[in-house]
Amino acid sequence: MEQRPCGLIGGSLGHSFSPQLHGMLGDYSYRLWPLTAEELPAFLEGRQFAGLNVTIPYKQTVIPYCGELSHRARRIGSVNTLIPMPDGSLYGENTDYDGFAALADRAGxxxxxxxxxxxxxxxxxxxxxxxxxxxxxxxxxxxxxxxxxxxxxxxxxxxxxxxxxxxxxxxxxxxxxxxxxxxxxxxxxxxxxxxxxxxxxxxxxxxxxxxxPCAGGLLMLAAQAWRAAELFTGKAIPWEKCEAAFRQLERQRRNIVLVGMPGCGKTAVGQFLARQLGRPLVDTDQMVEQKAGRSIPEIFGEEGEEGFRRRETEAIGEAGSHTGAVIAIGGGGLLREENGRALAQNGLLVFLRRPVELLAREGRPLSTGLERLREMYQERLPVYERWAQLSVDNTGEVADTAAAIIKEWEK
Missing domain, CATH: 3.40.50.720 (NAD(P)-binding Rossmann-like Domain)
Incomplete structure (x- = not known):
């Protein structure tokens, strides 16, 4: 007899990470069941599942269908995990409790x-x-x-x-x-x-x-799934499996953002990284040009640097909201505080270092002379170092630079 699946019920489940998490945590099938309010009663009464996670808007709605609630689910007044019991009833638990407790512990x-x-x-x-x-x-x-x-x-x-x-x-x-x-x-x-x-x-x-001390909610998501997986299987699951699932999901979603001086090789390294990792490449200079319908030198000529920076900030804000991408930004992209924040929200920022004498200058409006480039480098270096979590020399082969970035990123 085929084993009944576990799964998630809720209103809209299009972007749920639950199947991926449970696939890494336990050896059971896991499905998504988007349900309307009218479909919910028959689904729960049919019991064609081995265990359920519950999300918005049904965390309170499912309570009357439970024969028993855990002490904390009763206190919280919310259920996000349902387990069929041998007598045919449903046991309601709240594993969000475990998730938030783990989040607080992680942040210390x-x-x-x-x-x-x-x-x-x-x-x-x-x-x-x-x-x-x-x-x-x-x-x-x-x-x-x-x-x-x-x-x-x-x-x-x-x-x-x-x-x-x-x-x-x-x-x-x-x-x-x-x-x-x-x-x-x-x-x-x-x-x-x-x-x-x-x-x-x-x-x-x-x-x-x-x-x-602080932490965002991704570990809470992983940890509540970990505890639910223990309830689904009736077995203790080592915390290390939760940690590994969390790290894998975080790595998949985190962008690699290349920053540095104009002409330091961000586009070339970005293209190589994107191919190696099977990720899209987002180049904010290209975004600016495509939206403006003009080249960057033309934008500088018609709107000045301020006009270009305004367009650049809009492009960086859009790029920073991406996940799982390789992003290359213009050399002055971090000069505005809001740009750094936009990129840091999902990104590992990597500073590509290259000696001023080796920087490419053709077609770059602000790279008009070596002396000016040296001054610009000294002005911008503190900004790059403030935002970047990783610094990599880009003076050799592009493949070697990309390999160094991937090695650190995978840690």
């Missing part, structure tokens, strides 16, 4: 004795509140647009020590939006965001700038 954030502010009042907010309370938070305050505590009231709570975002603010396609600035909380000692697309929201990037 301790709730004990601390005041926690949770942004948002939905189902995930209730999960976060339960974890924070169980871990000894001295106070947990939920902030929402229409709740007892609103965002206007936050000025009176700047003693908050842990900030957690459970809203969709900053989630793709609204990358860059920031609901609350961690810098407004002098005692802040940790920032967490359940959003995982982009990998680093503006909320997390701001926390990094401040040197605060």
């Amino acid at each position: 954030i301790d709730f004990k004795g601390r005041k926690v502010v949770i942004l948002g009042s939905g189902g995930t907010s209730r999960t976060v509140r339960t974890v924070a309370e169980d871990r000894g938070a001295s106070q947990v305050m939920v902030v929402s647009r229409k709740g007892p505590v609103t965002y206007e009231d936050l000025k009176g709570h700047q003693d908050a020590e842990i900030l957690v975002n459970t809203t969709p603010v900053g989630m793709y396609p609204h990358n860059g939006e920031l609901l609350v600035d961690p810098g407004d909380f002098p005692r802040c000692a940790g920032v967490l965001d359940v959003v995982y697309n982009p990998l680093k929201t503006a909320f997390i990037l701001r926390a990094e700038e401040l040197g605060l």
